[in-house]
Amino acid sequence: MNASTRLDPEQYLRFQSALDEPAADGALTDRERRVRRATREIVASEIAPKSADLDITHAFPHEGVQALSKAGLGGLLFPVDLGGSGDSNVAYALTVEEVAAGCAATSLVFMTQMHTAYPILLAGSAEQRRRYIPGLLSGDVYGSLAITEPEAGSDVSSLRTLATATPSGWELTGQKTFITTGDRAGVIVCFATIDRSRGRDAVTAFIVEGSWRGVSKGRPFDKMGMHASSTAELFFDRVDVPRENLLGEEGRGWDIVMRAVVKSRISAAAQGVGLARAAYGRALTALRDLYGSRIPDEETFALADLRGRILQGRLLLHAVARQVDDDPNVTPAHIGLMKQQCTDLGFQAAVEAVRILGPHGDLVGLGVERCLRDAKVTQIYDGTNEIQRLLIGRETNRALKELT
Numbered sequence: 001m002n003a004s005t006r007l008d009p010e011q012y013l014r015f016q017s018a019l020d021e022p023a024a025d026g027a028l029t030d031r032e033r034r035v036r037r038a039t040r041e042i043v044a045s046e047i048a049p050k051s052a053d054l055d056i057t058h059a060f061p062h063e064g065v066q067a068l069s070k071a072g073l074g075g076l077l078f079p080v081d082l083g084g085s086g087d088s089n090v091a092y093a094l095t096v097e098e099v100a101a102g103c104a105a106t107s108l109v110f111m112t113q114m115h116t117a118y119p120i121l122l123a124g125s126a127e128q129r130r131r132y133i134p135g136l137l138s139g140d141v142y143g144s145l146a147i148t149e150p151e152a153g154s155d156v157s158s159l160r161t162l163a164t165a166t167p168s169g170w171e172l173t174g175q176k177t178f179i180t181t182g183d184r185a186g187v188i189v190c191f192a193t194i195d196r197s198r199g200r201d202a203v204t205a206f207i208v209e210g211s212w213r214g215v216s217k218g219r220p221f222d223k224m225g226m227h228a229s230s231t232a233e234l235f236f237d238r239v240d241v242p243r244e245n246l247l248g249e250e251g252r253g254w255d256i257v258m259r260a261v262v263k264s265r266i267s268a269a270a271q272g273v274g275l276a277r278a279a280y281g282r283a284l285t286a287l288r289d290l291y292g293s294r295i296p297d298e299e300t301f302a303l304a305d306l307r308g309r310i311l312q313g314r315l316l317l318h319a320v321a322r323q324v325d326d327d328p329n330v331t332p333a334h335i336g337l338m339k340q341q342c343t344d345l346g347f348q349a350a351v352e353a354v355r356i357l358g359p360h361g362d363l364v365g366l367g368v369e370r371c372l373r374d375a376k377v378t379q380i381y382d383g384t385n386e387i388q389r390l391l392i393g394r395e396t397n398r399a400l401k402e403l404t
């Protein structure tokens, strides 16, 4: 067996198309299919071939993100006048799924551009939107969404980063951690508190430029997976934020977070499905190299089980993304179900793909163990899966109360 099973772009496209399931694809529009096809072609030629090397070198996936952005895929959820294409959440989910299936780390940097731009679309003034969104969509500037702090992540209301009013705006002091693309962010959407005693009622969002005086960036952390995406600390030392860079209203940041996570949890769920497909596809490629075109029953049984679970995940992802298209006020529990189930699927599919291959599953060159390392963190970020279960549990109790 080849210790390194890599597919050329033509083979990659054939393998990925063979994994498309009519049961999930039946509900896609022609436009959504075209978006997926365009993404898959870029992934096949520019992203998947580099993913193993990026994992080893930890190099930032600049070329891959640029290729996606220059093809117009960075602005799927944004209006045309801001450089977007006004596409559906389903089209966006398909795109992140495709990129994650080729290189999960590239998908993390790619989706973070959207996560930074989306709060500005939600709450920004016309001037803020015009000034910051087009550059994030085109990939001309990198962005970060800065919420997590050393003492606050799951519990956003205990943020310590403090914004103090000044005659010209605000002065920002504090620290953020685990911030994707933080080391190279030109635009930072930063959540701070204007009064530490008021919890979530004081959470306020600001647009901070990475080059401003008082902003400094830590070195990227060494991580278990997603090596090519950088994750860093950000420090704000008495940063002058002009009044016009307040995002939305004072004390309304919590509301922005809650509305923005609807989109970012679609991203994480799509990564889960993409990683499950990657695990399946890479295991299938390795089995072909081991056995030729006739794989033993034991392995095909395990693959059949996996294929069914991936189809379930895809159906759930697409159904919730469609629900968000129809009604942006989908409940946190519905979003949570999708995020938790799809990211658990990504991790569990990777564990199973490694098992199916026995000792070969442990070989770095096959890329299956990488799926496992990359998938783990999707269960942690964008609200850990325990937090998703908490949200689902709250809704269960509310429903129970109404029943009794």
Ligand SMILES: Cc1cc2nc3c(=O)[nH]c(=O)nc-3n(C[C@H](O)[C@H](O)[C@H](O)COP(=O)(O)OP(=O)(O)OC[C@H]3O[C@@H](n4cnc5c(N)ncnc54)[C@H](O)[C@@H]3O)c2cc1C
Pocket: 112, 144, 145, 146, 147, 148, 151, 152, 153, 154, 155, 177, 178, 179, 180, 181, 223, 226, 231, 377, 380, 381, 382, 383, 384, 385, 386, 387, 390
């Ligand atoms: C690679 C990577 C990229 C990231 N990118 C970003 C980014 O771009 N921007 C950003 O702001 N953050 C980012 N994060 C941070 C991430 O979103 C948080 O780490 C995550 O939300 C968990 O929050 P926490 O760190 O406060 O963990 P904690 O809340 O301290 O969680 C520790 C453990 O306790 C559990 N737990 C916590 N509260 C409860 C509860 N009430 N009930 C049951 N269990 C609970 C958690 O599920 C977890 O298992 C990133 C993290 C990583 C690893």
